[in-house]
Amino acid sequence: MYTATLAEGAVLVLVSDGALTVDDRTPDQAWAALLDAAGRVANADRDAVADGRLAETVTGSLLPAGGSDDVAALVVLRVHPEQDLALALDARPASLPAVRRSLERWLTASGMGETERAAVQVAVGEACANAVEHAYPDGVDGRLWVTAHADDDGGLTVTVTDAGRWRTPDRDPGDRGRGLLIMRQLTDEVAVETRAEGGTTVRLRARLCGVPDVPEPAFDDDETDGAVGEVDRTGDLPVVTGTGVLDPTAAPQLRIRLLEACRGGAVPARLDLRAVTELSSAAVTVVLQVARMARTEGWELAVAAPAGSVARHVLDLAGVGAVASLA
Numbered sequence: 455m456y457t458a459t460l461a462e463g464a465v466l467v468l469v470s471d472g473a474l475t476v477d478d479r480t481p482d483q484a485w486a487a488l489l490d491a492a493g494r495v496a497n498a499d500r501d502a503v504a505d506g507r508l509a510e511t512v513t514g515s516l517l518p519a520g521g522s523d524d525v526a527a528l529v530v531l532r533v534h535p536e537q538d539l540a541l542a543l544d545a546r547p548a549s550l551p552a553v554r555r556s557l558e559r560w561l562t563a564s565g566m567g568e569t570e571r572a573a574v575q576v577a578v579g580e581a582c583a584n585a586v587e588h589a590y591p592d593g594v595d596g597r598l599w600v601t602a603h604a605d606d607d608g609g610l611t612v613t614v615t616d617a618g619r620w621r622t623p624d625r626d627p628g629d630r631g632r633g634l635l636i637m638r639q640l641t642d643e644v645a646v647e648t649r650a651e652g653g654t655t656v657r658l659r660a661r662l663c664g665v666p667d668v669p670e671p672a673f674d675d676d677e678t679d680g681a682v683g684e685v686d687r688t689g690d691l692p693v694v695t696g697t698g699v700l701d702p703t704a705a706p707q708l709r710i711r712l713l714e715a716c717r718g719g720a721v722p723a724r725l726d727l728r729a730v731t732e733l734s735s736a737a738v739t740v741v742l743q744v745a746r747m748a749r750t751e752g753w754e755l756a757v758a759a760p761a762g763s764v765a766r767h768v769l770d771l772a773g774v775g776a777v778a779s780l781a
Contacts, residue, residue: 466530467492467512473525488512495529539602544595545586545616553582553600557612560602566610566662569706573640574612574660576714580633581614581656589618589654609642610662615655619648635718640710682707685715691722691756696737697729705736712744722753727765738772745778754779 460466467488474484491512512527539560543549557578561571582598590596599615637644643659682704686693692715696708715723725741727733745755755778759766769780 460530465492465495467495468528469512470526473513473527476525538604539600541598541600543598543600545590545598545618547586549598550579550582550586554579557600557602561610564604564610564662569703569710570660572707572710574610574658576710577637577640577644577658577660578612578614580636581612581658584633584656585614585616585618585654589616591618594618604662608662610660612658612660613655614658615653617653619652619654633718636713639713639718682711685711691724692716693724693726695726695729699732700727700730700737701732701734702736705734705740708737709740709744712740716744716748716755719747719751722748722756724756724758726758727769728758728760728763730759730763730765733765733768735772738768738774741769741774742772742777745774749777756781 469488473488474481476484479487491514495511512529513525539556541553541556543552554575557575558571561574566574578600582600585596585598589598596616596618600612601615602610602612605611634644634646637656637658641658641660643657645657647655647657649655681697682700683695683697686695694708694711694715696704700708712723712725725744741755741757745757748755757769757774757778757780759769759780766780769775769778774780
């Protein structure tokens with residue numbers, strides 16, 4: 455078995471033999487077209503990488519004008535990692551939006567998909583909130599440091615560091631300490647290091663190589679793409695709103711937003727499904743999981759799904775009314 459390591463910026467192109475036996479080219483011409491396509495892939499901009507258009511670049515160069523159903527292409531490009539993210543801010547609530555914006559730009563430039571970005575942002579937000587709220591005594595100015603690094607193994611490491619102290623959650627942490635629970639649910643690895651001389655570092659690990667944001671093909675029908683909005687905290691309870699078709703691809707985003715809204719089960723939240731036109735079993739499973747968690751924490755998940763609506767019909771069939779309040 456032959457093993458090779460791709461250098462940064464290198465491209466590996468695998469094609470089926472049909473790519474070299476097209477009707478309007480000799481094998482030498484086909485090889486030349488393949489090499490040319492590989493060169494253009496290696497120099498592709500990051501938008502093409504994020505949109506998953508690399509294989510199209512190869513097949514478009516290899517196929518005859520009439521097309522072919524006998525060509526398959528697999529393209530692997532080891533991109534140059536983005537420069538590490540490094541932020542140093544005052545440990546106060548007003549700094550948190552700056553962390554979110556900077557991290558969003560860095561993760562997007564690194565090629566991470568939307569759902570994965572949302573999970574990492576919520577987890578890092580919880581780590582930063584812990585430092586802001588619990589690291590320093592009232593009236594004491596402190597600092598907060600955030601770094602992000604793309605690892606050689608395709609992973610992502612984010613660290614959140616302060617120079618104060620905040621305690622590990624008790625067995626029944628209540629609202630405080632739920633940040634750690636959320637971090638562990640949304641990332642692959644969480645480590646907390648407390649230094650004897652003072653200061654805490656939270657280290658989060660996640661997969662950087664997620665599914666790219668590839669646009670879905672358009673259909674000539676009345677379906678509306680599903681969406682799960684940001685948590686709305688302007689009312690008496692935090693609200694997560696779903697719209698359109700909540701298919702299996704929307705379920706992870708629904709889970710992330712519900713966990714963010716209820717702080718991992720610590721506070722009551724509401725789910726608004728009035729504008730949902732289709733509710734998949736994966737989305738229903740998320741609702742059931744959060745509703746059961748709420749019951750164990752002493753509150754009931756309120757779900758807005760009027761009688762007669764599509765969402766209400768599915769929720770009734772799944773028995774969600776036994777563990778949540780449907781209205």
